[in-house]
Amino acid sequence: MKLKDFTTDQLKAKLLAKTDIQESGCWIWTGGILKNDGFGQLRLTSTCAILAHKLSYIAHKHPVPNGKYLIHTCNHRLCINPDHLRIADKKDFASGVIPRKPRSLTEDQAREIIRLRKTGMRLTHIAEQFNLPYYLVAAVMHGKTWRRLGK
């Protein structure tokens, strides 16, 4: 099975099953997250995996042309809302429109995030309080980073 063997409805359903729709309008991916760059990834089959936001754009809009990239207009790397994505090219990278690699959390920040979450604070509010991208906060809560602190 390859990407083209799935219908767009099947792809949308697969994405939605692992997405948390936020009040902000962001569709936050709750599935696998690539460690090195913080993007969500959906494993379609044992041999085929694709970036979640890219797949969402393809399923809801149209394919990304060769040589072009997708960027998040909302700055949440884990957001897969197709309306928060736009096509960009190398010029945009050069001009700094493309966000740089994600920052990482200190242990103190991770502890504080876990503590606040236990008080019932929403992840979006925690992210705002720390002025951090949502995906970094979500990564702690999903045990993707600082797993040992969550115990």
Ligand SMILES: [Zn+2]
């Ligand atoms: Zn978004």
